[in-house]
Amino acid sequence: MRLGIFSDVHSNQEALQAVLEAYKDLKIDKFICLGDVVGYGANPNECCDLVREMASAVVLGNHDAAVCGRMEYSYYYDAAREALDWCAEQLTEQNLEWLKSLPYLHKEDDLGFSHGSPLCPEDFEYIFTLDQAAKLLPHLDDLAQVNFIGHSHLTKSFALSPGEVNEVVARCFGLRRHRKYVITDGSVGQPRDYDSRACFSVFDTKTRVFEYHRVEYDVELAAKKIFDANLAVNFGKRLFLGV
Numbered sequence: 268m269r270l271g272i273f274s275d276v277h278s279n280q281e282a283l284q285a286v287l288e289a290y291k292d293l294k295i296d297k298f299i300c301l302g303d304v305v306g307y308g309a310n311p312n313e314c315c316d317l318v319r320e321m322a323s324a325v326v327l328g329n330h331d332a333a334v335c336g337r338m339e340y341s342y343y344y345d346a347a348r349e350a351l352d353w354c355a356e357q358l359t360e361q362n363l364e365w366l367k368s369l370p371y372l373h374k375e376d377d378l379g380f381s382h383g384s385p386l387c388p389e390d391f392e393y394i395f396t397l398d399q400a401a402k403l404l405p406h407l408d409d410l411a412q413v414n415f416i417g418h419s420h421l422t423k424s425f426a427l428s429p430g431e432v433n434e435v436v437a438r439c440f441g442l443r444r445h446r447k448y449v450i451t452d453g454s455v456g457q458p459r460d461y462d463s464r465a466c467f468s469v470f471d472t473k474t475r476v477f478e479y480h481r482v483e484y485d486v487e488l489a490a491k492k493i494f495d496a497n498l499a500v501n502f503g504k505r506l507f508l509g510v
């Protein structure tokens with residue numbers, strides 16, 4: 268089975284539509300979203316509608332949790348908090364109820380899917396450095412064979428075995444059976460790895476090969492919508508830089 272895995276859409280309709288179009292050539296059997304469908308961007312309802320229609324499984328992200336009342340976010344910096352308030356006001360009741368229903372963790376066979384760390388996924392902890400990945404080593408038995416996460420908007424992957432963790436730097440790689448993996452999926456709608464193209468991935472459960480993909484999208488239109496909605500200017504500007 269070929270899984271189309273994507274994360275951190277962040278209300279970026281243009282990026283999501285470009286990703287869906289790119290997936291058409293990749294023979295995907297099932298789509299899985301790793302959370303943060305909303306936040307930052309100007310099209311929360313449109314993105315919720317598209318993800319609800321296409322994805323077989325969706326896990327809760329921290330921005331999703333914030334706008335639907337499942338997480339306290341008063342400590343967020345002003346611009347992020349204001350964007351979440353705006354997003355909550357825009358969302359339809361149907362989409363709010365959908366976000367309220369999302370699980371923190373989804374598992375299929377030996378695969379795990381969560382927004383942040385698969386350990387206590389409701390805490391939305393980051394894993395994008397070797398030190399952070401190493402904190403999982405004492406809990407290897409509790410991890411799925413392959414753990415797909417989002418949250419950091421980066422493309423970071425780690426291979427773990429007893430007492431050892433290594434970063435996997437390839438954009439396409441096969442997974443070894445005697446190791447466990449934490450694979451960060453990047454971001455559809457707000458990449459932060461200095462590549463402005465929308466990021467998404469494919470995992471083949473038969474060949475055990477994972478691959479990152481990138482696609483261009485209409486950044487100017489996505490940013491203009493943010494500016495027109497009077498959201499923080501930086502949320503639009505950063506789309507051009509991928510930071």
